[in-house]
Amino acid sequence: MTEGNFVDYVKVHLESGNGGKGSVHLHREKFITKGGPDGGDGGRGGHVIVRGNKNLWTLLGFKFTRTFRAGHGEHGSKNRSSGADGQDVYLEVPLGTVIKDAETLEVLMEITEDQEEKILLEGGMGGRGNWHFRTATNQTPRYAQPGKSGQELDLILELKVLADVGLVGFPNAGKSTLLSVLTSAQPKIADYEFTTLKPNLGIVEYRDFKSFVIADIPGIIEGAAEGKGLGHYFLRHIERNSTLLFLIPADSKDISKEYEILLDELRRYNPELLDKDRLIAISKTDMLDEELIAEMRIELDKDFKDVPYMFISSVAQIGLVELKDRLWAMLNK
Secondary structure: OOHHHOOOEEEEEEEOOOOOOOOOOEOOEOOEOOOOEOOOOOOOOOOEEEEEOOOOOOOHHHOOOOEEEOOOOOOOEOOOEOOOOOOOEEEEEOOOEEEEEOOOOOEEEEEOOOOOEEEEEOOOOOOOOHHHHOOOOOOOOOOOOOOOOOOEEEEEEEEOOOOOEEEEOOOOOOHHHHHHHHOOOOOOOOOOOOOOOOOEEEEEEOHHHOEEEEEEOOOOOOOHHHOOOOHHHHHHHHHHOOEEEEEEEOOOOOHHHHHHHHHHHHHHHOHHHHHOEEEEEEEOHHHOOHHHHHHHHHHHHHHOOOOOEEEOEOOOOEOHHHHHHHHHHHHOO
16 A cells, blocks of 8 residues: 555535425326325435445545535425435445544544444435325315425544554654564655655464554654654554554664653553553664673663563564564453
8 A cells, every 4th residue: 555545534525415395286187176185205315324344444535535415305296106315425434434523523423343334414304295284174285395405514534543553663763664574564664764654554464374453653753742743643543553562773872761752742642542552672683782682681671660672673583473472462461
């Protein structure tokens, strides 16, 4: 999936259909001079319906089409014939899509199951024909109900990636490289910051045909929770990960401080993120020898008493099997 195809935030305009008018008709037939009212009902306007689709990963389908209009109901006719209902419009969305009111930003619903359907806008009800209004004192009513108008609404569709593990780290920490090694995903990799501009998903194959999904979240920088850099735009994707994998390069000036900065950004964005399981991976350790790693362990044991950590290298394939074992155990504890 290319970065341009990953769309996770769109604003759409919806219009449901108008209901059809009820018919004003009096029955006429040979040898029947006064057949009475027989006007049929109008059809209801089309609904606008959202439907979950497990085969979709982004909101790409809404990139160029932002307005959706349901069909109008047809008018009633003679012989108590009801008009046809307006055609419903379906919005196919990936699982994990949150739907908000564009004006109030109120969360209206969330789609989490495949083929789950919810009505976003109901179509207008069709009007009743004059057949319904006949009485003993008014046997030939010459009026019927008009159909009700449809509704209009602006909504925000916001996708929160459904992944088991979320990669958290500063730009150029090696997240994309790790994802490309653990999975068949092909994220953009280069030796400069912010090479990842959109979240990347990959499926990690584990033993006995088991697997889990890992997401590479674009780099977070200090102040991301306040809107700096790119990280603040993608922090919402971490909310759906059950385990957070913090990736910190071994050549960092202060590994503990970098971890605390990342943790603080998550705390300021949403304190509930700190309740998730955490694992720290010290990346790019192919640059270190055994003696230096031993010295680092002494310091890290003091700083990371409550959080497990390990040393890995994506390029040299060091510690990756153990990393998958750790993650699998955390996901299935």
